Every structure is written in C-alpha cells, then in structure tokens.
Amino acid sequence: RDDYVLRNPKSSAQLAQAAKSMPGGNTRTVLYYDPFPLAMARGEGQHLFDVDGHRYVNFLGEYTAGIYGHTDPHIREAVQNALANGVNLSAHNTLESQLAAILCDRIPSWDMVRFTNSGTEANLVGIALAKAFTGRSKIMVFDGAYHGSVIAFAGGASPINVPHDYVVATYNDPQGARELIAQHKDDLAAVLIEPMLGASGCIPADKEFLQVLREETEKVGAVLIFDEVMTSRLSAGGRQALLGIMPDITTAGKYLGGGMSFGAVGGRADIMGLMDPGNPKGIPHPGTFNNNVITMAAGIAGLTKVYTADVAVALTKRGDRMRDGLNALAREKNVAVQFTGLGSLMNMHPAVEPVKTPQQALGCDGRLRDLFFFHLIEEGIYQARRGLVALMLPVQQEDIDHYLAASGRFFDRYGDL
Numbered sequence: 003r004d005d006y007v008l009r010n011p012k013s014s015a016q017l018a019q020a021a022k023s024m025p026g027g028n029t030r031t032v033l034y035y036d037p038f039p040l041a042m043a044r045g046e047g048q049h050l051f052d053v054d055g056h057r058y059v060n061f062l063g064e065y066t067a068g069i070y071g072h073t074d075p076h077i078r079e080a081v082q083n084a085l086a087n088g089v090n091l092s093a094h095n096t097l098e099s100q101l102a103a104i105l106c107d108r109i110p111s112w113d114m115v116r117f118t119n120s121g122t123e124a125n126l127v128g129i130a131l132a133k134a135f136t137g138r139s140k141i142m143v144f145d146g147a148y149h150g151s152v153i154a155f156a157g158g159a160s161p162i163n164v165p166h167d168y169v170v171a172t173y174n175d176p177q178g179a180r181e182l183i184a185q186h187k188d189d190l191a192a193v194l195i196e197p198m199l200g201a202s203g204c205i206p207a208d209k210e211f212l213q214v215l216r217e218e219t220e221k222v223g224a225v226l227i228f229d230e231v232m233t234s235r236l237s238a239g240g241r242q243a244l245l246g247i248m249p250d251i252t253t254a255g256k257y258l259g260g261g262m263s264f265g266a267v268g269g270r271a272d273i274m275g276l277m278d279p280g281n282p283k284g285i286p287h288p289g290t291f292n293n294n295v296i297t298m299a300a301g302i303a304g305l306t307k308v309y310t311a312d313v314a315v316a317l318t319k320r321g322d323r324m325r326d327g328l329n330a331l332a333r334e335k336n337v338a339v340q341f342t343g344l345g346s347l348m349n350m351h352p353a354v355e356p357v358k359t360p361q362q363a364l365g366c367d368g369r370l371r372d373l374f375f376f377h378l379i380e381e382g383i384y385q386a387r388r389g390l391v392a393l394m395l396p397v398q399q400e401d402i403d404h405y406l407a408a409s410g411r412f413f414d415r416y417g418d419l
C-alpha cells in the first residue's frame with residue numbers, strides 16, 4: 003500500500019482535485035477504492051496509461067462493456083461517420099432499425115427490442131412491462147443480485163432502490179424458489195434473474211435452477227426476465243442460447259452498444275407490443291438518447307464487423323482456458339484461491355470450497371482480494387478491486403500468460419500473507 007501511494011502521486015492529486023466538485027471525487031461508486039483509485043489518462047488497444055505514466059493491460063474491460071478495447075478501428079470509423087452526418091437528429095433515424103434487426107437475429111428470446119441508455123434503465127423498463135402485461139405487482143429477485151444502480155440486492159435492498167414490491171429469493175435454490183413462486187402466484191408479475199451473478203462474484207446459475215424458474219413462472223403466468231447485461235457476451239445469443247432456455251423478456255446493454263452508453267430490453271412480441279405508440283393502451287417509453295446515432299452506429303459496427311458469432315465462441319473458449327489455467331495454478335501452488343465464472347468473465351475468491359452463493363463470496367477474506375489487486379497493479383495488470391476480470395478482444399495470449407505468471411508470483415508469497 004505504501005508503494006502504491008508513492009508510485010501514484012498524480013492519481014492521488016487527481017482525486018483531491020475532483021473531491022472539490024464531486025462527492026468523494028467520484029461519479030461512479032464501483033470505481034472507488036482506498037487509498038485512492040488510479041486515474042487513467044488514455045487507452046490504446048488493450049492498454050491503459052495512468053496519469054503517472056504507468057502502462058497496464060486492461061483486464062477489467064469496462065465491467066464487460068469494453069469488449070472492443072480502447073481504439074478499435076471499426077468502432078472509431080462508425081462513430082466518426084455518425085459524427086460527420088450530424089448528431090441529435092430529433093427524429094427516427096435509419097440506424098436504430100438496423101441495430102434492432104441485428105439484435106433480434108442474435109438473441110433467441112427477442113422478437114422485438116427497445117433501446118435505453120443503460121442496463122439499469124433496461125431492467126426498470128422490463129419490470130414495468132411485466133407489471134403492465136400481467137396486471138400484477140410483485141417482482142421476485144435474488145439475494146446478491148445486481149440489476150443496476152437503483153435495483154440492487156447484495157446484502158439486502160439498497161436504500162436508493164426503486165420501491166417495487168420485491169420478493170427476495172435465494173440464488174441457486176430451486177426448491178426455495180418453487181415454494182416462493184407458488185406462495186405469491188396470484189400477485190407475481192415477474193421473476194428477474196441474472197443467469198450468472200455478476201457483481202456478487204461471477205457465480206453461474208445452475209441450468210436446472212433456471213429450468214425450474216422457467217417452468218414455475220409459466221405455470222403461474224408470471225414473466226421470466228433474464229438480465230443478460232453481463233452474460234450476453236458468452237455467445238452471440240447470450241447464455242440463454244447456450245442453455246436453450248427462453249425467458250419472456252431479456253435485458254441487456256454493455257458492449258452491445260459498441261462501448262457507448264447503452265441498454266436494451268426485448269422479448270416476446272405480445273409483451274413488447276405494449277410499447278407500440280399506436281396501441282391506445284400502450285405504455286410510453288420516451289428517452290432522449292434511446293436512438294442516439296453514435297451508439298447505434300457503434301453497436302452495428304461492433305456486432306457485424308468485430309464481435310461476430312464465431313468471435314464470440316472463440317473469446318468464450320479463451321476465457322475458459324484462462325480460468326482453468328488459473329485454477330490449476332492455484333491447486334499446484336496449494337493456495338486457497340479459486341476463480342469462478344463463465345467464458346471471458348471470471349472472479350477471484352480466496353476460498354477452498356466451490357463458491358456457489360453470494361454469501362460464500364462475501365464470507366471470503368477481503369484483504370487477500372485487496373493484496374492480489376495491488377500485486378497485479380504492480381505487475382502492470384488492471385482489474386476490478388473485487389476480483390472481476392472481463393476479457394477484451396485485443397487482450398493477447400501473451401497478456402494472459404503474463405496474468406498467469408503474475409498470479410503465480412502472488413501465490414508463491416501467499417503462505418506468508
């Protein structure tokens with residue numbers, strides 16, 4: 003920690019300056035950490051350069067939104083073309099329908115889609131749709147879930163959550179969920195779930211658990227919503243395509259907008275039809291930037307020219323190999339560390355028992371996560387303080403090899419920590 007402070011005087015000064023006009027010098031809580039977060043000056047390819055001049059390989063990948071890296075030429079060209087044709091057109095444009103068609107082709111459960119500016123908003127709209135469609139009020143969510151800044155359930159409901167009538171169930175507990183769904187069957191509008199808990203530490207849902215949710219919601223006429231804001235990258239069609247489980251509504255965002263501000267909510271045509279402005283009973287969904295040309299253009303370029311279905315398969319395999327490699331290394335060095343996750347998404351946990359619940363992840367020694375984080379910073383590797391890795395396309399095999407070697411050096415010192 004002392005080394006960190008000495009090595010990063012400009013990042014420290016940057017936070018002090020920012021704190022004059024932003025609370026804690028921050029406008030995005032997840033990026034803050036003690037004693038002060040690094041401030042980045044610029045990015046190029048897979049690299050970040052901080053204000054003190056250090057170079058890092060970015061293994062955080064903007065919490066999954068940054069799949070294309072910092073300077074992808076196709077994204078850049080698309081954004082420049084959009085700029086050249088003028089922004090803020092104040093009207094329907096020709097790009098929004100292209101992006102919508104591409105996405106409905108890719109995501110199995112999307113007959114139709116609407117755009118928002120964030121994953122948070124996509125989930126808020128998804129909940130509104132489910133309530134309007136069913137005429138019911140209760141929303142089942144899961145302990146440890148994160149669906150956005152105002153819909154979060156790690157360690158209970160957040161005080162700034164939008165006050166829906168939530169029923170909080172336990173993740174990966176099919177019997178518990180079955181009972182709760184039956185108990186609330188007449189009032190239950192939706193079950194909202196991340197197919198892999200992201201913010202709680204990359205904990206995948208068991209397939210059987212998701213299948214139970216699919217069956218039970220269908221029985222009682224509730225809407226099943228998959229929040230694939232993080233998991234949509236696991237294949238062209240997200241985790242639902244890999245599992246062959248079809249929710250009624252899927253929310254997404256992150257990289258699908260080419261790395262620009264984005265969210266999307268899509269699903270069955272009969273549910274999405276509630277948002278047809280020609281429908282006299284329709285529910286309105288305005289939003290100044292929903293169809294902004296920069297995001298639309300970047301999204302189209304990213305999905306058609308860069309993150310094609312084949313590339314998605316390859317990135318997922320690459321992530322699987324990296325995680326397997328890290329777990330093998332931890333076993334070989336005999337340290338109580340494991341890396342959970344799916345494909346290109348993974349999270350380090352200082353634990354021996356397989357981490358299957360958010361409670362287990364929370365119970366791990368946070369100081370070891372911190373030491374790992376600061377060790378990696380010293381090794382020129384940037385990731386989330388909480389241990390999240392989200393691979394970006396420009397990250398090379400040699401970068402991954404370096405991550406493994408750096409982790410090995412940490413594990414070697416682990417016994418002394």
Ligand code: PMP
Nearest residue numbers: 120121122148149150200231232
């Ligand atoms: N849902 C999940 C599963 C997420 O991981 C996130 C963001 N990390 C969100 C929703 C919210 O998305 P946004 O930050 O774009 O509002």
